[in-house]
Amino acid sequence: MIVALDAMGGDHGPSVNVEAAMLTIKNFKHIDVLLVGREEILARELSTHGYSGDRISILNATETVEMDESPSLALRRKKDSSLRRSVEMVRDGLADAAVSAGNSGAMMAFGLFLLRAAEGVERPALAAAMPSEKTPFLFLDMGANVDCSPDNLFQFACMGSAYATHVMNIEKPRVALLSIGEEANKGNELTKDAYKLLEASRMNFIGNIESKAIFRGDADVVVCDGFAGNVFLKTTEGLADILLKMIKQEIMSSTMAKIGYLFMRSAMKRVAKRVDYDEYGGATLLGLNGACIITHGRASAKAIMSGIREASDYAEKKVYERISMEIKSYYEPKQQ
Amino acid sequence: MIVALDAMGGDHGPSVNVEAAMLTIKNFKHIDVLLVGREEILARELSTHGYSGDRISILNATETVEMDESPSLALRRKKDSSLRRSVEMVRDGLADAAVSAGNSGAMMAFGLFLLRAAEGVERPALAAAMPSEKTPFLFLDMGANVDCSPDNLFQFACMGSAYATHVMNIEKPRVALLSIGEEANKGNELTKDAYKLLEASRMNFIGNIESKAIFRGDADVVVCDGFAGNVFLKTTEGLADILLKMIKQEIMSSTMAKIGYLFMRSAMKRVAKRVDYDEYGGATLLGLNGACIITHGRASAKAIMSGIREASDYAEKKVYERISMEIKSYYEPKQQ
Numbered sequence: 001m002i003v004a005l006d007a008m009g010g011d012h013g014p015s016v017n018v019e020a021a022m023l024t025i026k027n028f029k030h031i032d033v034l035l036v037g038r039e040e041i042l043a044r045e046l047s048t049h050g051y052s053g054d055r056i057s058i059l060n061a062t063e064t065v066e067m068d069e070s071p072s073l074a075l076r077r078k079k080d081s082s083l084r085r086s087v088e089m090v091r092d093g094l095a096d097a098a099v100s101a102g103n104s105g106a107m108m109a110f111g112l113f114l115l116r117a118a119e120g121v122e123r124p125a126l127a128a129a130m131p132s133e134k135t136p137f138l139f140l141d142m143g144a145n146v147d148c149s150p151d152n153l154f155q156f157a158c159m160g161s162a163y164a165t166h167v168m169n170i171e172k173p174r175v176a177l178l179s180i181g182e183e184a185n186k187g188n189e190l191t192k193d194a195y196k197l198l199e200a201s202r203m204n205f206i207g208n209i210e211s212k213a214i215f216r217g218d219a220d221v222v223v224c225d226g227f228a229g230n231v232f233l234k235t236t237e238g239l240a241d242i243l244l245k246m247i248k249q250e251i252m253s254s255t256m257a258k259i260g261y262l263f264m265r266s267a268m269k270r271v272a273k274r275v276d277y278d279e280y281g282g283a284t285l286l287g288l289n290g291a292c293i294i295t296h297g298r299a300s301a302k303a304i305m306s307g308i309r310e311a312s313d314y315a316e317k318k319v320y321e322r323i324s325m326e327i328k329s330y331y332e333p334k335q336q
Numbered sequence: 337m338i339v340a341l342d343a344m345g346g347d348h349g350p351s352v353n354v355e356a357a358m359l360t361i362k363n364f365k366h367i368d369v370l371l372v373g374r375e376e377i378l379a380r381e382l383s384t385h386g387y388s389g390d391r392i393s394i395l396n397a398t399e400t401v402e403m404d405e406s407p408s409l410a411l412r413r414k415k416d417s418s419l420r421r422s423v424e425m426v427r428d429g430l431a432d433a434a435v436s437a438g439n440s441g442a443m444m445a446f447g448l449f450l451l452r453a454a455e456g457v458e459r460p461a462l463a464a465a466m467p468s469e470k471t472p473f474l475f476l477d478m479g480a481n482v483d484c485s486p487d488n489l490f491q492f493a494c495m496g497s498a499y500a501t502h503v504m505n506i507e508k509p510r511v512a513l514l515s516i517g518e519e520a521n522k523g524n525e526l527t528k529d530a531y532k533l534l535e536a537s538r539m540n541f542i543g544n545i546e547s548k549a550i551f552r553g554d555a556d557v558v559v560c561d562g563f564a565g566n567v568f569l570k571t572t573e574g575l576a577d578i579l580l581k582m583i584k585q586e587i588m589s590s591t592m593a594k595i596g597y598l599f600m601r602s603a604m605k606r607v608a609k610r611v612d613y614d615e616y617g618g619a620t621l622l623g624l625n626g627a628c629i630i631t632h633g634r635a636s637a638k639a640i641m642s643g644i645r646e647a648s649d650y651a652e653k654k655v656y657e658r659i660s661m662e663i664k665s666y667y668e669p670k671q672q
Contacts, residue, residue, distance in 0.1 A: 068519075132578075133578060133581070143516055146523065146524040146525075147524045178567065180563060180566040183404075187482065187563070188482040188483045210574075211567045211570040211571040211574055212570040212571065212574030213574065214571075214574060215577075216578075224567075225524075226516075227516060227524045228563065228567050230516035231514065231516065231560075231567055231568055231571075234546050234548040235550075235568050235571040235575070236571060236575050237548045238546075238547055238549060238551050238552075239551065239571070239572050239576065240575065240579070241548070241551075242552075243576070245469070246607045247603070247604070247607050250603040250604070250606045250607050251600065251603050253603070254603055256603075257599060257600045259596075259599045260595075260597065260598065260600030260601075260603070261596065261599075262596065263593060263595045263596025263597075264593045264596030264597060264600060265596075266590070266593070267583070267586040267587050267589070267590055267596070268586070271582045271583050271586050
């Protein structure tokens with residue numbers, strides 16, 4: 001498998017991306033990496049690792065899409081950007097998948113323009129596996145579609161169910177709708193209408209789930225519109241940050257606590273590891289005709305490597321083709 | 337001040353409510369409590385505290401609204417419920433405010449039916465002060481209005497600003513709109529349209545805020561629709577629970593960590609106290625013609641006492657009258 005990596009993307013730029021490529025070829029014998037970006041910079045970075053093999057190659061691209069750049073402007077103006085060239089490699093069959101730690105909106109725009117939505121898919125969504133108390137669950141949409149119809153949510157559920165089956169190897173994924181109460185009549189107009197569609201389908205729909213229950217691991221796929229999804233994700237990020245900060249403040253304010261922390265440090269580190277996004281790769285642009293994965297802008301080399309492995313998996317199993325098939329089948333009414 | 341307390345409300349029922357009444361008269365000389373509910377039960381509870389003074393009295397009400405009861409059904413059927421009778425006391429001028437740890441939707445329904453919305457208010461909202469790294473902020477809507485118009489959000493901002501000024505004593509409250517990006521063009525149709533209304537008004541509107549930034553304390557009032565608001569709140573609840581559970585699991589799995597915890601215990605307790613909802617009273621039904629406060633269903637006696645103090649404050653300052661005045665004034669265009 002060949003994965004095209006937008007080597008200019010992310011908050012840390014080329015050095016972390018090149019390191020991720022090095023980690024990838026070391027850990028996965030079946031994945032080669034195509035670094036896309038400014039050739040002279042990438043060649044220099046590669047040489048600092050002393051690498052001269054043929055499993056990492058470079059494709060020159062002179063422009064970079066900024067993190068806060070408008071996706072539609074990037075689409076019109078950044079024709080030679082590392083992000084666009086990476087997706088083009090997938091379109092032209094020169095790479096099996098594309099990965100970026102850059103601008104997720106721009107990657108969605110390039111993906112839609114260059115690869116098109118998979119057959120039957122109205123709107124691709126951004127999905128990621130997240131940790132729970134039990135097994136990980138797939139969460140979508142993370143923010144690609146801020147205004148959704150009930151039918152959009154229904155399709156997200158179909159795509160998520162297909163992904164959970166084929167990538168996460170869950171036989172009959174339990175699909176839930178994010179809402180503000182468990183009963184069918186709880187939620188807003190959007191979720192109440194989506195509930196009816198899901199209930200009438202052949203999907204393994206288990207009903208509404210509240211955001212406080214998500215982490216219990218009661219569902220394998222959690223579906224919502226991109227606005228609510230992004231609020232959910234950023235709340236978890238913000239709260240985890242402030243809790244850690246408070247714990248640090250309180251520890252530093254007391255000698256007893258500082259001593260205690262010395263003993264507890266490794267337990268605390270294990271907690272941090274369990275909730276660490278680095279262990280969970282990236283977000284998939286689900287429903288495109290091809291494999292595109294976006295990682296967090298702050299992603300470490302290890303996280304980007306996880307994203308590359310995920311992208312390779314997704315491409316190898318041709319999940320986007322299966323999504324089209326499953327969407328069709330889910331539109332058939334439930335057998336009574 | 338006299339506060340009517342729905343003594344049957346909440347997960348813990350009469351005993352916690354009666355204890356809250358006892359705490360109130362002990363800590364606040366200016367607040368008397370009217371316990372509303374089954375007379376024989378409440379009299380018995382009161383006698384276990386050995387109380388025989390005249391600052392706590394009882395009003396008999398034979399029915400109870402269940403936590404998961406439909407608000408519209410409760411409105412039609414539960415005419416002699418402790419919740420309804422509490423709100424009636426406010427309507428009839430026999431109490432200054434009503435407090436319940438019960439069904440928030442039902443309290444909103446009774447409030448709207450018995451007290452009516454304050455002049456100029458289209459839809460009352462549920463608002464609560466929450467902790468941040470710096471000073472507390474007011475958050476609304478917490479879930480009373482799941483489908484909102486831009487105008488609704490604008491009114492929530494007016495009401496929140498008035499509350500922050502008069503109850504939280506913040507001179508020029510910084511009002512922010514919860515969205516999924518800081519720029520004016522980030523968000524869904526609803527927030528983008530509300531942004532324009534807020535920007536054009538005389539309010540101290542500071543723009544969009546992302547949910548991960550809320551806890552930094554950069555805004556005094558954070559406004560959103562009740563669906564997003566409820567997702568936000570329940571995410572914080574769920575994540576805090578799971579982090580604490582994980583920390584406990586990791587501590588119990590190692591002797592070193594157990595020893596460390598002994599030294600750190602008081603620091604961890606201080607963290608728990610800083611994020612404890614008990615310290616922050618209840619949620620206000622903002623925009624009703626009267627003072628109604630709802631606390632968490634799991635509220636302790638101390639939390640209910642905080643809610644009673646807050647309700648008394650709110651009534652004393654006649655905040656609902658000020659809200660009407662301010663809503664009118666905010667509809668005037670900004671002076672250039």
